[in-house]
Amino acid sequence: MYSKELLKGTLTTIILKLLSHNGKMYGYEITQRVKILSDDKILIKEGSLYPALHKLKDDGLVKTDEEMIGNRVRKYYSLTDKGKLSTEKKVNELHQFIGTLQNILTDKPSLA
Amino acid sequence: MYSKELLKGTLTTIILKLLSHNGKMYGYEITQRVKILSDDKILIKEGSLYPALHKLKDDGLVKTDEEMIGNRVRKYYSLTDKGKLSTEKKVNELHQFIGTLQNILTDKPSLA
DNA sequence: TTGGTATACATAGAACTTCTACATATAATT
DNA sequence: AATTATATGTAGAAGTTCTATGTATACCAA
Numbered sequence: 001m002y003s004k005e006l007l008k009g010t011l012t013t014i015i016l017k018l019l020s021h022n023g024k025m026y027g028y029e030i031t032q033r034v035k036i037l038s039d040d041k042i043l044i045k046e047g048s049l050y051p052a053l054h055k056l057k058d059d060g061l062v063k064t065d066e067e068m069i070g071n072r073v074r075k076y077y078s079l080t081d082k083g084k085l086s087t088e089k090k091v092n093e094l095h096q097f098i099g100t101l102q103n104i105l106t107d108k109p110s111l112a
Numbered sequence: 113m114y115s116k117e118l119l120k121g122t123l124t125t126i127i128l129k130l131l132s133h134n135g136k137m138y139g140y141e142i143t144q145r146v147k148i149l150s151d152d153k154i155l156i157k158e159g160s161l162y163p164a165l166h167k168l169k170d171d172g173l174v175k176t177d178e179e180m181i182g183n184r185v186r187k188y189y190s191l192t193d194k195g196k197l198s199t200e201k202k203v204n205e206l207h208q209f210i211g212t213l214q215n216i217l218t219d220k221p222s223l224a
Numbered sequence: 225t226t227g228g229t230a231t232a233c234a235t236a237g238a239a240c241t242t243c244t245a246c247a248t249a250t251a252a253t254t
Numbered sequence: 255a256a257t258t259a260t261a262t263g264t265a266g267a268a269g270t271t272c273t274a275t276g277t278a279t280a281c282c283a284a
Contacts, residue, residue, distance in 0.1 A: 046233075119242075
């Protein structure tokens with residue numbers, strides 16, 4: 001399990017990227033997918049996930065549709081067009097940030 | 113300039129790594145070094161840097177010594193033994209986190 | 225049938241980091 | 255004389271994620 005602080009700033013991008021890759025997902029599914037992809041090192045809590053999803057919806061980046069699974073409602077999230085554009089930008093930015101971080105961790109100028 | 117949130121959780125590790133690499137540095141020097149290493153994309157503000165440095169000192173990871181430069185005091189920061197151990201751990205953790213992030217951004221399981 | 229675990233969504237309030245904005249002061253440049 | 259760069263620092267705001275809790279269904283084992 002990573003230090004909690006590391007995830008800050010990346011959670012939204014992670015969620016968007018997973019939705020982009022998988023079309024539509026529901027909340028619990030996202031937590032499980034991240035758990036698997038991170039080899040159990042990133043465990044997203046409900047208190048992190050749902051506020052993040054609600055904010056994405058408020059911002060118009062994702063939309064929801066509900067399906068009945070047996071007796072209960074499952075809420076699927078998927079990207080809007082605006083969300084698709086935003087995902088691309090955020091993923092690019094994160095890739096660049098990772099590159100910059102690696103420069104710093106080796107203390108080499110970016111130009112090298 | 114990156115979205116501000118991305119830096120969260122990595123600033124302390126960046127500071128420690130720079131101190132590890134350079135022996136001793138003063139605050140302003142750290143901001144300038146990060147500016148160069150990040151190609152102007154990470155601009156650490158005083159309000160971020162000094163609280164972070166003070167916390168590192170409170171936690172015993174860095175120590176300070178002051179030098180007179182002309183009429184003014186310059187405060188140099190350097191790693192304690194505890195700080196050196198901590199730096200190694202944090203840098204390793206950050207490298208692993210970056211690897212995990214890259215897996216997620218390509219949506220591949222860690223084991224692959 | 226009781227208890228525990230997994231699934232599934234959600235909120236309130238705490239904790240933490242970084243930011244904006246401000247304050248202070250010297251040195252160098254225009 | 256005014257501005258910019260150097261240099262350290264604090265107060266309070268903003269933002270994200272976490273802990274803890276609540277609700278409910280489904281499944282399995284004892």
